[in-house]
Amino acid sequence: MSLARGRPSAPEHQPASFAFTPENLPEARAAIAKYPAGRQQSAVMPLLYIVQRQMGWVPVAAMDVVADMLEMPRVGVYEVATFYTMYNLEPVGEYLIQVCTTTPCMLRDSDGIVDACKKHLGIDWEETTADGKFTLKEVECLGACANAPMVQINDDFFEDLTPQTMVGLLDALRRGEAVKPGPQNGRHTSEPEGGPTTLKGGA
Amino acid sequence: MVDTVKLTIDGREIEVDKRLTLLQACELAGAEVPRFCFHDRLSIAGNCRMCLVEVEKAPKPVASCAQPIADGMVVHTRGPVAAKAQKGAMEFLLINHPLDCPICDQGGECDLQDQAMGYGKGISRYDEMKRSVQEKDFGPLIKTFMTRCIHCTRCVRFMEEIAGVPELGMTGRGEDSEITTYVERGIDSEMSGNIIDLCPVGALTSKPYAFIARPWELRKTESVDVMDAVGSNIRIDARGREVLRVLPRLHEDVNEEWIADKTRFAVDGLIRRRLDTPWIKQDGKLAKASWQDAIGAVAARLQDRDGDRIAAIAGDLVDCETLYAAKMLMANLGSPHLDCRQDGMAIDPAVRASWLFNTTIAGIEEADACLLIGCDPRHEAALVNTRLRKRWRRGGFKVASIGPALDLTFPVTNLGAGPESLPHLAQGQGGFAEILQAAQRPMVIVGAGALSRIDGAAVLAAARAIADRFGAVADGWNGFNVLHTAASRVGALDLGFVPGPGGRNTSGILDGARSGAIDTVILLGADEIDMAALKGAFVIYIGHHGDAGAAAADIILPAAAYTEKDATYVNLEGRPQHASRAVFPPGEAREDWAILRALSGLLGQPLPFDSHGELREAMQKAVPHLAAFDEIMPASWEDFGVAGAMADTAFASPVADYYRTCAISRASVTMERCSAAFAMPPAATGTEG
Secondary structure (H helix, E strand, O other), rough: OOOOOOOOOOOOHOOOOOOOOHHHHHHHHHHHHHOOOOOHHHHHHHHHHHHHHHHHOHHHHHHHHHHHHOOOOHHHHHHHHHOOOOOOOOOOEEEEEEEOOOOOHHOOOOOHHHHHHHHOOOOOOOEOOOOOOOEEEEEEEOOOOOOOOOOOEEEEEEOOOOOOHHHHHHHHHHOOOOOOOEOOOOOOOOOOOOOOOOOOOOO | OEEEEEEEEEOOEEEOOOOOEEEHHHHOOOOOOOOHHHHHOOOOOOOOOOOOEEEEEOOOOHHHHHHHOOOOOOOOOHHHHHHHHHHHHHHHHHOOOOOHHHHOOOOOOOOOHHHHHHOOOOOOOOOOOOOOOOOOOOOOOOEEEEEHOOOOOOOHHHHHHHHOOOEEEEOOOOOHHHOOOOOOOOOOOEEEEEHHHOOOOEEEEEEOOOOOOOOHOOEEEEEEOOOOOOOOOEEEEEOOOOOEEEEOEOOOOOEOOOOOOOHHHHHHHHOOEEOOEEEEEOOOEEOOOOOOHHHHHHHHHHOOOOHHHHHEEOOOOOOOOHHHHHHHHHHHHHOOOEOOOOOOOOOOOOHHHHOOEEOHHHHHHOOEEEEEOOOOOHHHHHHHHHHHHHHHHHOOOOOEEOOOOOOOOOOOOOEHHHHHHOHHOOOOOOHHHHHHHOOOEEEEEEHHHHHOOHHHHHHHHHHHHHHHHHOEEOOOOEOOEEEEEOOEEEEEHEEEEEOOOOOOOOOHHHHHHHHHOOEEEEEEEEOOOOOOHOOOOOEEEEEEOOHHHHOOEEEEEEEHHHHHEEEEEOOOOEEEEEEOOOOOOOOOOHHHHHHHHHHHHOOOOOOOOOOHHHHHHHHHOOOHHHHHHOOOOOOOOOOOOOOOOOOOOOOOOOOOOOOOOOOHHHHHHHHHHHHHHHHHOOOOOOOOO
């Protein structure tokens, strides 16, 4: 249960060491170079983000590497990594499903989405399926209230969900099929359902 | 000339330095403002919100600790607005604070308890579950109860700013915030105990002192510390015959308000391995004896013996009065063989400037460059290192070291491992020579380890040459310093507890004992010499712990430790300070001076004092500056040191294990635990228990 609770994941998950890949290292250096000498610490968040993109999560060994690169106390990096909930402190599945349960989504039955996910995947919050495919995480508002309810899967938003479309998405992902981000009910972005109702004659 | 501003606080107009914060200005105006996170010696955090006050024309109450002051401010610290704000802040702080004062070690000396009484509501409107926080392992010294934490971050700021070991942090956010090392491990700093004092609640308390006593049960005695040569001012808390804890006492020029961990936590060694009765060796085994028999046997041994065959060596914890009495006794016995330098430090006993920390500890703050020669201030005198760090944090302070590679918590340039770098530097070669040359107030610190080598006198001369070369000694500034590790050393040198004309020094005495030229050796708490050399000699040990010296003794006369006598100690700056008796010596043990006085009576030449007061008076007459309590008499700059060839072996610190340096700390269980946790190479991450 410690994904966002400010504690490192169990030692058995922690890799002994970490190194940026040859592709990521120049990017990390570029992030550091954006700040004046003596202020390298400012690059701590971009560097942690690069770590997360590389690993899917942020292990302690990587935080130590970042601290040493920025010449800052290791505990300073731990403070940052644990403060921001979008850094994953534990390994996550191939697909990280972040379900919004804040008021607008809740009013549009995010509870049904949550139930569908938990039942279909057989996991609870902050857990990962045995096959390592899915991790389920509850999050606060992701800013897509006009298309509530919604979830974020890895980098994409999936909106206007119903329990059925949610299950369909999960099955498609499990089969390795491509899925289309955005509204799942045929809507175009946040236009009215069934097409425009105004400005029809324009352009 | 500092700029001042005028402001009105609770109707009282005052004019104060404009660099102060509003909270400090309120204090100067005599208004008490409650606070938890603010601390004079730490950076400002502004996160407890307890110091809210009303400032006229401000839209809402302001946190006075973080508020700069301005001309014409009108402030109310006790009005309805401030009182309501403070009550509110207190109510929030108490939401998650457990109501467990009866089982909390902070009880009775808790800021939260006191301020809840003074500024709180008395009732809570909070009905939800309180949160609980997992305990942390901060090592063998600090007990945590993190549910009590109010997140003032004083400990985090102390470790980062003062101790220089940034291992603590606040992780998580909101309700999940926790003070932690994150990756669990003990806090590896010799200053860590101070966060116990800083913690305004019972989240961080003393592990060895857990559930031992309440503050109101304790007898408090103001004294000084002897675990190193700094002479930290301490308060000894005792109950009955036992010293239960040691806390720091404010002395801006010595220890500010900090003490090192050994000072604070070694006191459990005061009740272990104590010599509480006289012992006489019979048939190769020590047997308990009466005072009459033991002291009679000592007198019989000394009576009519050629003074040239008797010698005395003083240890590192001996007070001035004892040394003065012992010196007189040795004169009566006709022996010139006495020395206080167990380690063989090649100090010139004639020139006081050659053994003092002349710059003074507070003077470090005025220095602008520092050269360390064969010393490790972090482990030899932790508070000197803290002061060096304080100076470094202000900027414009370069430090270089000749000796082992050091982690002093601030950057140090290593110029070499042994004395071979000294002549180069004295000739002005190398990058650091330029820094010293450019410095207005350079300082040189020579370690005890560097001076106790065989070539110590030459090292001393070379260090002096460097000090002279770079103008470290000028009008109003003396940048030449010796860093002692022994609390007794400066006092003993001041009193001249060194070989008389034709006398042998420590190594001479040991050689004499080996060859048989010396057949009777009096050890005044001396435990750090090569006892094997004394095998053939008759050894009389006067001291308080069953350490190496007692093991080698033929007769043991049990004496008092530093907490058990009124005594004068001179710290490394040359500052005479008084230790006071907090408890009586255990069992049959007696104060050292009384033992020597009784012995002198049996020898038919009674020392000329019958009370401690008379002894102190006589001593102060003999060495007048010892009477100037807490004052440093500057030493004049004269010739010392013997220039000569130096060996090319690397310098080494005499402190191999910070936690076990004297008979008391070696007897301490707490120090043993620390030693296992920190001083030994870590097996895994240092976690245990």
